[in-house]
Amino acid sequence: MSREHTPPTGSAAPEASYVRLLPGSRTPTYAFVHPVGGSVSGYVDVVAALPARTECVGVRARGLSPRGEPHHTIPTMAADYLDELLTHHEPENLVLAGYSFGGLVAFEMARQLRERGRTPAGTVLLGTYVPRHDVSRAERAATFARLISVIYRVPVERLRLHGLDDSGMVDRAAEVAERCDALPAAYRQADLRRLFQVLALNLRMAQEYDVPSYDGPVHLVRPERPDPQDTLHAWRSRCPAGVLTHDIGGEHNELMSGDHGVRIAQALAVLWPG
Structure with a gap:
């Protein structure tokens, strides 16, 4: 491949x-x-x-x-x-x-x-x-955090995204991930904010797709x-x-x-x- x-x-x-x-x-x-x-x-x-x-x-x-x-x-x-x-x-x-x-x-x-x-x-x-259309902000934040943890190995408990809008979640996740020792080597030099922005947008797009x-x-x-x-x-x-x-x-x-x-x-x- x-x-x-x-x-x-x-x-x-x-x-x-x-x-x-x-x-x-x-x-x-x-x-x-x-x-x-x-x-x-x-x-x-x-x-x-x-x-x-x-x-x-x-x-x-x-x-x-x-x-x-x-x-x-x-x-x-x-x-x-x-x-x-x-x-x-x-x-x-x-x-x-x-x-x-x-x-x-x-x-x-x-x-x-x-x-x-x-x-x-x-x-x-x-x-x-x-997809469901009735996903609350808290549910979407929890899903975003879970995916950041699964894909980028950032511990969920360190993210603390409750109450943040999409932009705030992206900024917070990027800040935490940059300091995370478990972050895979492939992402160490990546623009994490850009990657996380795509992830957050895709989650919103799925929720809005009829x-x-x-x-x-x-x-x-x-x-x-x-x-x-x-x-x-x-x-x-x-x-x-x-x-x-x-x-x-x-x-x-x-x-x-x-x-x-x-x-x-x-x-x-x-x-x-x-």
Whole structure:
């Protein structure tokens, strides 16, 4: 799997979302949309377990570097990602897939493709829930803190985000993370405030996204825990062509890694044998 490449700061090239993860000649091509943190590095175990010669590409968030501005709505994000993807691939050869937040974006991309008169080879939601609109500020702050802890290994108890708005949460989290010895080496020289801003924006975008109807088939990969009881019903109410479920097991936060990632790759290979 190739590494994501970020040109040096000051480069004239605009920030691209499209990144090649694995070259290949088999069809279809899997396009993995970033989860809430913005990076596509979490797909490494799935990509590595796919059959030989499978082409995989990623779509990472804009705004992770100074050369790009982050998106503010999922429909706008999906439209821009589609435009970039379709300069490289025919839509009928693409399986659009996304983990958690990325599944919402992949779903919206598939829906917009149908509006353009085209249809992807498949749409896969990996542990993706239909978002709630009634999330309180305290709930969103707790989710933000949990994700900072999971992704960046910053202890939740050190964040103390209660009562802060999104900008305040981002500033506070960046200040704490910069002093955290457990911060992974890959992020030691990163602009943490920029990374955390993308995370906070994506959380807000998910809460505000009103999931529309989509008349193409959808595959829903589910973990064992947590899985709200109405998840399948919520997706089926928006997908009249049907939702096929694939139960992988395990925790939501571990769905893409280790044996669970291998099981996802095996399921994809069966669905689209090439």
